Amino acid sequence: MGEFELIRHYFAAAPCAQGGEGVALGIGDDCALLDVPAGERLAVSTDTLVAGVHFPHVCDPLLLGQRSLAVAASDLAAMGATPIGFTLALTLPEVSAAWLQAYAEGLDRMARHCGLSLIGGDTTRGPLSITMTVFGRVPAGQALLRAGARAGDLLCVGGALGNAAGALPLVLGERQAEAGLSAPLLAHYWSPSPQFALGQALRGKATAALDISDGLLADCGHIAKASGLALEVNLAEVPVSPALEGFLGVEAARHAALTGGDDYVLAFTLPPAQLSSLRASGVPFHVIGRALDGEGVSLRDPQGQDITPQQRGYQHFRETP
Template sequence: MGEFDLIDRYFRRPAAAAAGGVALGIGDDCALLAPTPGMQLAVSSDLLLEGRHFLSTVDPARLGHKALAVNLSDLAACGARPLAFTLALALPAADEDWLAPFARGLLALADAHGCALVGGDTTRGPLAICITVFGEVPPGQALLRSGARAGDDLWVSGTVGDARLALEVFRGTLRLPAEAFEAARLRLEQPQPRVALGQALRGIASAAIDISDGLLGDLGHVLRQSGVGARIEADRALGLLALRRLAADAVPAPIQLDCVLAGGDDYELAFTAPPARRDAVLAAGAAAQVALTRIGCIEAQPGVRVVDASGAALARAFASFDHFG
């Protein structure tokens, strides 16, 4: 099977499958996008490498899902509506048994969010997946990292830390009951981007970021760009770990907290909002059908302070993922 046969068989969609905002998809040197008049384009790229971002044993359908999910998560953190994406794919070989489920997982998530595949590239090489996603957001309504203010609440969507539990099982540093491991593995391999929540938080959240490299590490980007600090209540943060009960006997509490605060691969949203907007925040979560947890607050003093139930700071360091760290 040649390169263009591969594209035609697995990635070219009928014109009817293209979402609104796409004037021309796959087939020319460039795709043509037609954003809603007056809207701003939101653009993000992510590169996934075998052995660095995913294991060679991962289900290709889950990998296709995740490859797009990590990009849609960036749009969610900006409050943008997805329009389209491009796919650059390096493959060791044109393996149909791998390509068919990969494309199925990728395009199922794309269809669920009305995001059309409009182009890209394929080549032979070590397995690598690079996606660039395009979205739109009304001028002045994008969620940014620079808007957090002292006194704001700090919120997190969904559950956090479970993906890291699965990774540690794969690494051989932890053992989990079978039920807990399968649930954690699903969180690692098939995260759900919070696209609807991001749009619902426009005009409510003061700042936002998606959690990809670890809650504290990603929150640090918000704090630096906003010129503020944060206080996090450890007990509230531990409540983000969905598998806390199932893993309680197998995973000591300090490791559970490490997974929550520094785990990564969660693709949830961390965001800030004034206390006066708590009802609006909860309404946004309900509209998006996503649980929200308030884990702390923004403070004027720079840095992050993780505190116990008595308010005493924990004398521990939490290191989030860094590709070059």
């Protein structure tokens, strides 16, 4: 099967590739055309997933299809954007009809869940890797940025943390657990749900935001640096799921919540005056700390003691000792 036949058969015919709001022209020409309403700006982000680095070489392609789009779409949620579409660049070591059919099905499921239309892409031969570019729109002046937090703001997150990191031993086949513990952890790893409702509710309220992909403490460091202040995290307030605690134990679960990657939950700073308004929106979130003068990120125990760990999250290309 040639490249263009592969695209037509597995991707161009998928429901998510049939256009949608904001898509003037999708798959079939040299470029897609997007409509962005007056007074709005285009939000664009690209993510690459590589076999053996971001997912196991051997895994369920349907689950991989879901995950590969969700992790990219989460960046749109972090900006407060409304989703429009995405492109897919897929590098394959070989053409397998069964693999492609399952991958395309998982991709379509997540695309419809997120409200994203497949509008183009490319395929080539080589080691398995997946590159997604996602497009959204956001009212001018209302995009959520990493810079903008102010001393006195509350530090918040959009949900329980550490589930994907806790799932990793299950994904790699290193451990097993009963379904009541393993199912929610694996679901978070393979099918994270971009927090679009929260991101859009934060427009005009939050002063800074991002999605947590490399660990809470590491990613909060990006907000602190961009905003020129310090962030303080209260350990007792960091939300951890019962499944994670049941699987790893309380201490290991807390460590995963603080430093584990692949959460794709939003972290943001919020002026105290906006707290009641955001709660009234009905979108769940947790207050876990505050912004203050200074620099960097610190972790405090219930007695107020500094217990900041040396390891704060995952970094690509970090040199090993």
